[in-house]
Amino acid sequence: MPEWGRTTLEMIVEELQRPVVLDKSFERRVMVRVRRLYAERRPRRGRGWLTVAASVAHRPAWAAALAAGIVAIATAGVMRARPTRDILVTGAVEPVTFVYVAPTAKSVAVVGDFNNWGLDDSALAATNLQGVWSVTARIPAGVHRYAFVVDGKQWVADPTAPRSSSDDFGMPSSALVVEDSTK
Amino acid sequence: MSKSKTRSFVVAALMSAYVVSAGAQDPRTGPKLDNPTKVAVLAIIDTARAQGIPVEPLMEKMYEGLGKGAEGPKIVAAVRNLALEMSIAHSALGAVATTDEIKAAASAMHAGVPAVELGKLKKQSRLRSLATPFTVLADIVSRGVPVGSAVNAVKSLVGAGAKDKEINDFQRNVKEDIQQGAPPAAAAETRAKVSSEKKPDKPDEMEKDKF
Numbered sequence: 001m002p003e004w005g006r007t008t009l010e011m012i013v014e015e016l017q018r019p020v021v022l023d024k025s026f027e028r029r030v031m032v033r034v035r036r037l038y039a040e041r042r043p044r045r046g047r048g049w050l051t052v053a054a055s056v057a058h059r060p061a062w063a064a065a066l067a068a069g070i071v072a073i074a075t076a077g078v079m080r081a082r083p084t085r086d087i088l089v090t091g092a093v094e095p096v097t098f099v100y101v102a103p104t105a106k107s108v109a110v111v112g113d114f115n116n117w118g119l120d121d122s123a124l125a126a127t128n129l130q131g132v133w134s135v136t137a138r139i140p141a142g143v144h145r146y147a148f149v150v151d152g153k154q155w156v157a158d159p160t161a162p163r164s165s166s167d168d169f170g171m172p173s174s175a176l177v178v179e180d181s182t183k
Numbered sequence: 184m185s186k187s188k189t190r191s192f193v194v195a196a197l198m199s200a201y202v203v204s205a206g207a208q209d210p211r212t213g214p215k216l217d218n219p220t221k222v223a224v225l226a227i228i229d230t231a232r233a234q235g236i237p238v239e240p241l242m243e244k245m246y247e248g249l250g251k252g253a254e255g256p257k258i259v260a261a262v263r264n265l266a267l268e269m270s271i272a273h274s275a276l277g278a279v280a281t282t283d284e285i286k287a288a289a290s291a292m293h294a295g296v297p298a299v300e301l302g303k304l305k306k307q308s309r310l311r312s313l314a315t316p317f318t319v320l321a322d323i324v325s326r327g328v329p330v331g332s333a334v335n336a337v338k339s340l341v342g343a344g345a346k347d348k349e350i351n352d353f354q355r356n357v358k359e360d361i362q363q364g365a366p367p368a369a370a371a372e373t374r375a376k377v378s379s380e381k382k383p384d385k386p387d388e389m390e391k392d393k394f
Contacts, residue, residue: 113243117250119215143283143290143314145247155251162322162354165294168244168261169251175290175318177283179347 093138103131112146141180220255237282275302287317315347327367336375343379
């Protein structure tokens with residue numbers, strides 16, 4: 001029975017957002033089923049990596065070399081892994097142009113929660129046109145906070161945007177709400 | 184070495200490789216965060232996740248602290264404070280609130296708006312997103328508009344069916360009025376009145392969503 005003051009749609013949304021509680025054996029039962037399905041579909045002639053493991057069991061040195069090789073590859077992957085310069089995107093993205101007037105500045109960059117606050121050289125470098133600095137970037141839809149970094153050291157809020165109240169680190173920032181144009 | 188031991192060895196190697204690789208997949212994992220800070224922040228994030236609070240804003244706060252060169256304890260305090268504000272905002276807004284609304288509500292609370300007022304606003308607006316109204320609320324309160332006046336102004340705009348663009352225009356006008364010397368409360372009340380009067384024919388969101 002609908003409660004007073006709540007629409008049916010709200011109650012449906014609330015119900016759909018409620019976490020599903022699964023019993024402890026659920027995962028085990030799913031995995032048993034998955035393995036059974038996998039075993040049925042798999043060609044009988046190959047037995048996969050477990051066969052490899054079984055064959056190398058006769059030669060422990062090979063097993064050790066294989067394991068060391070895997071770890072080495074993983075380690076090399078980690079050493080090579082570099083943070084991406086792209087903005088992390090999980091949903092809709094919209095083009096946003098940031099403009100800041102600073103006639104005497106030598107550089108202006110935009111940093112915010114959409115580019116990890118400029119960590120790992122992810123700051124958006126603005127281009128200068130007679131003291132008017134601008135940069136356009138594709139920003140994920142949602143609520144964001146950002147700031148301009150002038151000459152690589154001075155953090156300033158966007159004077160044209162709403163202020164962000166949560167400046168916990170003593171440097172000003174601005175708020176930005178990017179709407180999803182597809183909705 | 185027995186077969187089972189060999190399999191265990193290979194499995195362990197694969198598992199360790201997977202764990203190490205998974206850690207490397209987060210491009211934001213940088214070397215700047217010291218271990219005690221990382222452990223403390225991850226504990227806060229785990230607790231928040233268990234409470235059903237969106238954790239991405241907490242990660243963003245951590246990276247903001249890093250980007251601004253803050254020290255570990257300050258980062259931990261900021262993340263903890265945000266988690267608390269988001270938890271209160273989450274409770275006040277209810278289950279229908281989106282991550283953006285919770286994030287914006289936490290910002291408004293940080294500026295001094297009581298959570299109960301944000302909850303009332305959410306109940307009034309029903310299915311409309313309040314990310315922009317909450318953001319504007321935080322802004323005008325930080326510019327000196329008293330909380331009561333700011334809440335009433337935004338409430339009247341939302342009640343009159345104002346769109347996000349109109350609420351942004353309201354923020355811009357209030358800001359300019361204050362910059363020109365107007366008392367903040369008077370600026371907010373006058374601009375809200377003008378904006379609301381422009382929309383006499385717009386249906387109230389509450390009425391629109393009734394079945």
